[in-house]
Amino acid sequence: xxxxxxxxxxxxxxxxxxxxxxxxxYEVQIFEILHDGxxxxxxxxxxxxxxxxxxxxxxxxxxxxxxxxKGDIQNENDSIYRLRDSDDESFYISFGxxxxxxxxxxxxxxxxxxxxxxxxxxxTLGIKELKLEQS
Numbered sequence: 001x002x003x004x005x006x007x008x009x010x011x012x013x014x015x016x017x018x019x020x021x022x023x024x025x026y027e028v029q030i031f032e033i034l035h036d037g038x039x040x041x042x043x044x045x046x047x048x049x050x051x052x053x054x055x056x057x058x059x060x061x062x063x064x065x066x067x068x069x070k071g072d073i074q075n076e077n078d079s080i081y082r083l084r085d086s087d088d089e090s091f092y093i094s095f096g097x098x099x100x101x102x103x104x105x106x107x108x109x110x111x112x113x114x115x116x117x118x119x120x121x122x123x124t125l126g127i128k129e130l131k132l133e134q135s
Contacts, residue, residue, distance in 0.1 A: 001052065006038065011030075056118060069082040
């Protein structure tokens with residue numbers, strides 16, 4: 001992963017290895033982007049080569065504030081999730097093998113695999129930051 005792919009607040013996995021095998025995988029939130037890696041909100045530092053994306057899951061979508069959408073878009077698998085902004089515009093994601101996003105007013109479809117990609121797209125469109133809801 002490279003610095004250009006990341007923003008403060010992104011959720012990524014930090015992989016710790018001993019050079020042979022994976023010892024631990026941490027899900028971290030980026031607090032600071034450094035020249036050689038990142039520092040998470042707990043102050044731990046990880047190099048860019050130790051960072052991998054967190055795959056989007058239904059649980060993560062719910063924790064980001066999305067709701068299951070049953071009436072707005074017909075889908076036989078009922079796997080459409082919707083997030084409304086303060087102007088009542090909607091941001092949809094169809095969850096499947098390749099999560100697909102459709103945004104009201106912006107047209108087109110975008111494919112994303114990882115949480116940080118979804119966070120960056122949402123922020124780039126000028127909507128707001130997507131943050132995990134604290135439980």
